[in-house]
Amino acid sequence: xxxxxxxxxxxxxxxxxxxxxxxxxxxxxxxxxxxxxxxxxxxxxxxxxxxxxxxxxxxxxxxxxxxxxxxxxxxxxxxxxxxxxxxxxxxxxxxxxxxxxxxxxxxxxxxxxxxxxxxxxxxxxxxxxxxxxxxxxxxxxxxxxxxxxxxxxxxxxxxxxxxxxxxxxxxxxxxxxxxxxxxxxxxxxxxxxxxxxxxxxxxxxxxxxxxxxxxxxxxxxxxxxxxxxxxxxxxxxxxxxxxxxxxxxxxxxxxxxxxxxxxxxxxxxxxxxxxxxxxxxxxxxxxxxxxxxxxxxxxxxxxxxxxxxxxxxxxxxxxxxxxxxxxxxxxxxxxxxxxxxxxxxxxxxxxxxxxxxxxxxxxxxxxxxxxxxxxxxxxxxxxxxxxxxxxxxxxxxxxxxxxxxxxxxxxxxxxxxxxxxxxxxxxxxxxxxxxxxxxxxxxxxxxxxxxxxxxxxxxxxxxxxxxxxxxxxxxxxxxxxxxxxxxxxxxxxxxxxxxxxxxxxxxxxxxxxxxxxxxxxxxxxxxxxxxxxxxxxxxxxxxxxxxxxxxxxxxxxxxxxxxxxxxxxxxx
Numbered sequence: 001x002x003x004x005x006x007x008x009x010x011x012x013x014x015x016x017x018x019x020x021x022x023x024x025x026x027x028x029x030x031x032x033x034x035x036x037x038x039x040x041x042x043x044x045x046x047x048x049x050x051x052x053x054x055x056x057x058x059x060x061x062x063x064x065x066x067x068x069x070x071x072x073x074x075x076x077x078x079x080x081x082x083x084x085x086x087x088x089x090x091x092x093x094x095x096x097x098x099x100x101x102x103x104x105x106x107x108x109x110x111x112x113x114x115x116x117x118x119x120x121x122x123x124x125x126x127x128x129x130x131x132x133x134x135x136x137x138x139x140x141x142x143x144x145x146x147x148x149x150x151x152x153x154x155x156x157x158x159x160x161x162x163x164x165x166x167x168x169x170x171x172x173x174x175x176x177x178x179x180x181x182x183x184x185x186x187x188x189x190x191x192x193x194x195x196x197x198x199x200x201x202x203x204x205x206x207x208x209x210x211x212x213x214x215x216x217x218x219x220x221x222x223x224x225x226x227x228x229x230x231x232x233x234x235x236x237x238x239x240x241x242x243x244x245x246x247x248x249x250x251x252x253x254x255x256x257x258x259x260x261x262x263x264x265x266x267x268x269x270x271x272x273x274x275x276x277x278x279x280x281x282x283x284x285x286x287x288x289x290x291x292x293x294x295x296x297x298x299x300x301x302x303x304x305x306x307x308x309x310x311x312x313x314x315x316x317x318x319x320x321x322x323x324x325x326x327x328x329x330x331x332x333x334x335x336x337x338x339x340x341x342x343x344x345x346x347x348x349x350x351x352x353x354x355x356x357x358x359x360x361x362x363x364x365x366x367x368x369x370x371x372x373x374x375x376x377x378x379x380x381x382x383x384x385x386x387x388x389x390x391x392x393x394x395x396x397x398x399x400x401x402x403x404x405x406x407x408x409x410x411x412x413x414x415x416x417x418x419x420x421x422x423x424x425x426x427x428x429x430x431x432x433x434x435x436x437x438x439x440x441x442x443x444x445x446x447x448x449x450x451x452x453x454x455x456x457x458x459x460x461x462x463x464x465x466x467x468x469x470x471x472x473x474x475x476x477x478x479x480x481x482x483x484x485x486x487x488x489x490x491x492x493x494x495x496x497x498x499x500x501x502x503x504x505x506x507x508x509x510x511x512x513x514x515x516x517x518x519x520x521x522x523x524x525x526x527x528x529x530x531x532x533x534x535x536x537x538x539x540x541x542x543x544x545x546x547x548x549x550x551x552x553x554x555x556x557x558x559x560x561x562x563x564x565x566x567x568x569x570x571x572x
Contacts, residue, residue: 013058019121025128031058033124038065046104049079053101066101133164134199137192144213145203146186152179159185159203166201174205174237174273186271188213206236211277214268215242219257227253230282233336237273241293241333243282254279280337286311290342293334297323300347310341314350361385368419369412378403379412387423391416424448436460443522445515450506457505465523468505474516475504 016034020027038054042065046052051068069080071087071094082102087094094100147159147166155170157179168187173179187203188210194200204210212229221227231243246253257279258265265277283289287302290311301314315323323344324331335342345353358380365376368387382401384390390398391413398409427448431441434455439462441451459465465473504516511519 016058019125025125025132027058029128030121030125031056033121033128036124037121038063042104047079049077051080052104065104067104068099069102071096071098071100130198134192134194137164137189137199137201141189141192142209142213144186144188144210144217146184149179149181149183149185151181157185159187161201164199164201166203168203168205172202172204172206174275176237177205177273205272206234208232208234208240211240211242211268211272214271215257215264218264218267219259221246221251221253221256226251227256231337231339233333234275235329235333237275239276239278239329239333240272241278241280241337243280243289243293243337245282254281278333286338286340290334290338290340293337294323294330294342297330299323301350304340310343311338312343312345312350314345314347317346317348320344320346365390369415371412371415387416387419391420427452431455434460437462440465440523443519445511445519450509453508454505459505462523462526466520466527468520470513470516470520471504473504473506473520474509474511474513475507 016027016030019025019030035054035056038056039052042052042054043050046067053066053068055064057063069082069087071084072081073084073096075081075083082090082100084094084096087098087100090102091098091100145161145166147161150158150160150165152158157168157173159166159168166187166189168179168185172190179185185205187205188207189201190204190207190209191202192199193202209232211234212232215229216222219227222229226248227244227246229242229244232240233242234240242257244253244257246256256264265279269275269277278295280289280292280295283292286304290302290313291299294313294315297315297319299313299315299319303312303314305311313323322330325333331342331344358377361380361384362373362376364387365371365379365384366373369376369390378401379390384393395406395409395413398404398412399406401409424447428441428451431448431451432438434452436451436455437460440446440454440460441448443465446454454460454465459468
């Protein structure tokens with residue numbers, strides 16, 4: 001094509017059709033790109049100050065070129081304005097203020113202009129192609145897709161998806177899996193982002209959802225919704241666990257996922273490069289699900305702490321290594337699967353822990369309530385762990401303990417309340433010594449011991465507390481699951497600082513989010529009290545006079561009345 005203007009009409013339309021078909025974009029976008037390229041080239045020829053427009057008919061291929069000018073009485077800009085006399089020659093009936101068109105003759109573009117037009121068209125088409133790719137993939141997150149490995153760059157695998165390219169980052173690949181250029185690969189789309197260089201399609205082969213989708217492809221009952229995968233956890237390339245439940249009592253969820261002679265699960269295992277998969281029946285009962293999740297280890301006892309989302313699991317001595325797994329893998333996957341932190345301990349350790357807690361609580365009751373060892377042990381044996389429980393529980397619950405009567409129960413509750421008062425007084429003294437304002441003691445939900453903790457954390461004024469976010473105040477401290485050393489493997493490393501959550505200042509007190517919000521808002525209340533009310537808008541003099549006439553007299557003296565009375569008294 002020698003010139004974008006003088007090219008054959010059929011040739012222009014043929015180029016537009018070919019580009020639209022090849023790039024799979026709308027033909028009108030290509031036509032618009034050609035028009036924009038022609039406009040840019042024409043401005044280079046006639047002057048960039050001109051407002052030049054081009055129109056290419058998508059049916060006939062006819063090309064029109066013109067410049068837009070404004071009709072004015074006196075011309076100041078000869079490129080964009082024209083006087084009334086000249087305007088009427090171009091268009092009958094033109095008047096001042098109108099915008100009219102001044103037709104331009106076709107121009108032959110030189111090599112540089114043609115190259116510039118070509119770049120404009122290419123850029124416009126490229127932008128349209130990227131937008132088409134984004135629109136196609138933006139709603140396909142969590143979908144398994146197959147592509148061909150195009151290249152491997154710095155450990156990241158670039159996958160050709162046909163109409164676009166995706167990337168499997170190094171941390172989303174299955175460890176020790178070889179990626180060879182030209183091989184087909186399956187992965188799940190985790191995220192699609194818009195980018196200046198085109199849509200960024202992130203793929204993963206290590207995500208638990210990838211395993212779920214593979215099971216849905218291999219197990220018709222999962223695809224039909226009869227069996228549901230409630231939870232999944234993976235150590236990519238090594239081992240995985242899934243919790244399944246059947247909504248049809250006649251179908252065994254584990255057996256359906258395993259398949260005849262393990263055919264179904266083996267198909268998934270092969271795709272995941274030999275990753276061993278434990279299929280576990282899911283249960284609404286947390287304790288039962290934890291026991292299932294720790295298979296193949298045998299569990300003796302489970303103790304739940306719902307407030308801390310922590311579970312203590314007691315296993316026989318010979319099951320400890322099996323429960324922990326190689327490098328802590330079994331307990332780590334079970335923790336991810338159940339959503340609870342799991343502490344593994346032997347029966348001997350559990351017994352020692354219970355004995356220690358029993359002795360500590362008995363001693364605390366013995367000292368604080370001034371009772372003998374037998375009575376304090378009876379309280380602990382009945383489940384009392386804190387002074388608050390003894391002080392504020394129903395009197396009947398204490399009186400019904402074997403060997404207790406109502407008189408003894410009343411005395412114990414009285415002593416418990418006195419002990420709490422002593423602790424509060426000591427905490428109050430410590431709090432004041434730390435310099436914590438008394439105003440903080442008026443805030444709901446905050447005890448004296450909490451105020452001491454705040455003071456030690458540098459929170460001593462209402463403003464200090466008001467500046468905190470709710471999470472910074474009440475978030476509980478969380479650590480990675482505690483794991484004992486596996487006798488069959490290397491020592492377990494301690495959780496790093498990043499793996500630990502320091503928690504909020506009052507995280508140890510178990511405050512709810514609602515209570516935390518109330519504390520923060522109460523601390524900020526003084527900010528709003530300091531704000532002065534906005535002055536009412538001034539009214540006109542006539543309106544003021546009318547209001548004065550209409551306003552009823554009041555007994556309350558005004559400021560001027562008070563001043564006049566004071567002047568009169570001084571005169572007398």
